[in-house]
Amino acid sequence: MPQEKTTLDRIYLSDYQPPGFLITTTALHFELSANNTRVRSQLSIRRLSSDQGSLRLDGEALVLESIRLDGKELTPDQYTIDDHSLTVHDVPSRFTLQIENCIDPAANTKLEGLYLSSGNFCTQCEPEGFRRITYFIDRPDVLSEYTVTLNASVTDCPVLLSNGNMLSTETLPNGRHQVTWHDPHPKPSYLFALVAGDLGFIEDRFTTASGRDVRLRIYAVERDLGQCRHALDALIQAMRWDELRYGREYDLDCFNIVAVEDFNMGAMENKSLNIFNTRYVLALPETATDQDYQAITGVIGHEYFHNWSGNRVTCRDWFQLSLKEGFTVFRDQEFSAEQGSAGVKRIDDAKLVRGPQFLEDSGPMAHPVRPTSYAEINNFYTLTVYIKGAEVVRMLANLLGPVLFRKAATNILITTMVKQ
Structure with a gap:
């Protein structure tokens, strides 16, 4: 049986290994209910490594109902399950895996995976929340094309949202309805989202x-x-x-x-x-300050800019977090500077580096922009990774000049764009 992960386990950059399997397409079907949401997944999987005979999927706080390989239900001796994973033994080189599991969004007080917010269903999957929704290879270098169907009460959840473009809507018996979404661009599981509720x-x-x-x-x-x-x-x-x-x-x-x-x-x-x-x-x-408005502009810009620097061009592993966050912070800083006073914006950004970030660098939490190990991935989201990472990008931009930097950045965004 796989060894249980403990709080003392550390993940090391030097231990990185490419994934042994790729999930090319992912079809998800949600029957949304506050205390018992049923999730059905259909995963098209191919083996990448010849020495991988078993498939390990991440999964936490899930109740497994059934698992089928190429349409045939597996018996308990064909897989191993624990609190953190599901391992399917002796899999072929290409196959389809169908999994059905249940989750309890109302009890999810960690707010990772699928949870309830003021009566509405909501998700947070970065960095490792998707494994609390269904069994999956929950790592950023496994990218899949998603089709998602949401089924819910019309009264409780008139709005059903997920990634991509809406394909269809359907009215169902018993006061329910469903909507299907398709995202044609392969993405890692941390970018999956759904929202359902009265909005x-x-x-x-x-x-x-x-x-x-x-x-x-x-x-x-x-x-x-x-x-x-x-x-x-x-x-x-x-x-x-x-x-x-x-x-x-x-x-x-x-x-x-x-x-x-x-x-x-x-x-x-x-x-x-x-x-x-x-x-x-x-x-x-009447209620917001100029700083509130500026913060909204910057954060809206930051998350939108991730569409390319982070989503279409994503990370290999979480040690590369600053490649998407440092670069995107730099982009949102430049955007915000053009929306207001560039000089004032640069002073504010420098204060953030010279104040809180310098304190982080001089204390027990000091770490490089690309750390070499971690025990808890959620502790990775630091001023060093974001703000100091942005200053590294700014240094490169200043060295290259605006024309060459744009050519270099555009080349990175185009040539490394996700293609599967």
């Missing part, structure tokens, strides 16, 4: 440089919709800026932002379905 929205349109018409929406509870306009305007500005500065157009038919009260990260760049803490979306002149 309103405000809407606008954006036409890309090549003429694609994109529908933009910000979802929130009805009472908050009047405070969302600045965030929507900031999104439009960010989309245009990324086209002009880096030549990066948006690549789907819709882009959605959801503002929720219970969110353990400030915001999350899930592909086409960004989820934000309300702090970084809601603002009115």
